[in-house]
Amino acid sequence: MLCPVCSHRDTKVIDSRLTLDRAGIRRRRQCLKCNFRFSTVEQIEILDLTVVKRDGTKQPYNRDKIIQGLRKALEKRSYTEESFINLVSRIERDIQKTKKNELTSNQIGEIVMRKLESFDQVGYIRYASVYRDFRDVGSFQREVKNIMSRRHKRRKKK
Ligand SMILES: [Zn+2]
Structure with missing residues (x-):
């Protein structure tokens, strides 16, 4: 530049x-x-992608929806705009890497969660609680436990 x-x-x-x-x-x-x-x-770049929703309806991929979901999950968390923008592009890059023209909203949700987990743990749990649709407190606690043990293992590696 x-x-x-x-x-x-x-x-x-x-x-x-x-x-x-x-x-x-x-x-x-x-x-x-x-x-x-x-x-x-x-x-x-605008992704040429169709999203299949849970009820089977299809709609064009919309970046705004991803952004809104992330902002909500990251409400009151501290992060810079630059890192947020990077997060969105890393998510979209992973979507592109699937080389598919159609993905289910669940598949996209999984990709978002994978990236969000390393970005912000609290945001991840919030997002997961919406997307995974935890049916009870027990499954929610199991997920939190999983995160903690993955985090623990990563620390050990360092
Ligand atoms: Zn100058």
């Missing part, structure tokens, strides 16, 4: 946010040489 004033190559990102239509990322940058500030908009 060249500075529009002095053409210097190195700029730092000072702020990132999704554009209003959530189809792009607006980044505020600052030139490391002359300190000039400017913004760039990067378009995010």
